[in-house]
Amino acid sequence: MMVLLLDTFVRYLRFEKRMSDHTIIAYKTDLSQFIHYMKATYDIEMANEVKSIHIRSWLVDLKELKQKERSLQRKISSLKSWFKFLLNRTEVTENPTVQITGPKAPKRLPAFLEQQQSEALFATPDYAAGFEGLTEELIMELLYQTGIRRAELIGLLEQDVDPYRKQIVVLGKRNKERAIPIGAGLLVLIKNYIAEKKAKVSTEHNFLLTLESGKPLYDQYVYRVVKKYLQEVTTLSKKSPHVLRHTFATHLTNNGANISAIKELLGHSSLAATQIYTHNNIEHLKKIYQQAHPKAVKDE
Incomplete structure (x- = not known):
């Protein structure tokens, strides 16, 4: 059956x-x-x-x-x-789906923050007081500065942070590991967070990020944190952690990063998944042209 x-x-x-x-x-x-x-x-x-x-x-x-x-x-x-x-598995002798094709869906460009919106997001954020605020800050900074997925963020372990190579090692889809470089500022934030966690929170796990109760983070908590701060700088209908991942990739593309390098940073299995950000880049260039070129036809 x-x-x-x-x-x-x-x-x-x-x-x-x-x-x-x-x-x-x-x-x-x-x-x-x-x-x-x-x-x-x-x-x-x-x-x-x-x-x-x-x-x-x-x-x-x-x-x-x-x-x-x-x-x-x-x-x-x-x-x-x-x-x-x-x-x-020889449970069937023929595949009835061979001739089945699906409808073509219109391509949707990923939702992301404009450069000035991301700058406003991290300029003077009103994080919660105490350890909770430190957790919120590290969630936001890690998502934007590394482009990792929500599940990858939650699964980060303390030993995944390599302060000598200035990188984090992420366990992505299909259990594939990848190393992502991090800046000096983010590394200091992580070190301070770990020190504060050891001083104030009792945990029975080795995850990098934790709740003040000592329990690991969970999906809805991360989603609520991101939504809370995104709604202060954008009217995008989507305000999920993935918006920060898209923002990470889009800003890299707009600033001239190689698409193959972005693929590796995001942990995509094929270049096709990453190429959507080149479309974002084209739209970005069109917008600049419309605003800046004296011969551009301005939209009414």
Whole structure:
């Protein structure tokens, strides 16, 4: 039955592919919806009975329910990965997703802070008093100065900070490590934070950042901290930690950094994921041209 095969696939994603919990939940949700549809609509419970026509029928129904293009693309990707897995394990004799293609979604440029907004963000921030404020400051500075992901920030250990090489070592997706250089100012902030933590907080872990209670940081805490300070300098609808990651990469691009170097700093597996920042750079140059060139056609 497909339900049992899905459980096997989830274990494969977790223990062999080492995907994040967030990604695994997305796969499981998409495939559970598909399995339910196959049973309810066609009374199909076995994976080897699924044909491409059944998949197209499901996608049409989703489209009629106003599912967005990106959501449909993700569901198709989930199905393709699953049936490729089943084919490799000889659970099916053919892959019904081979002829399935998804709708093209419009490219969305990443949300980021303009240079003057980031300068305002760190000019005179009103951080909370005491150790909580130190934690908030280090969260903001690390996210902007290194471009690390929220999960990577939470997972940083004290021993990941190398003061001699002036770098931090980050454990990224698929357990891939990468070294990111840090400036002298950030290094001093980290050293002071560790000293204050040892003096005032009792912990049973070795994570770099911690709550005042001594417990490790968690996703929503980091999100709330970032949102609190971003809303003081921007009207962007998104105010998540990823905005600071996008800002890090965009500012590097705008200031002439090599796209391959940015790829390594961000921990992207392919250059294609990083090239979105070249689009941001083009838009940035267009804006400068419109504002500065005497022959530019000004927008009404």
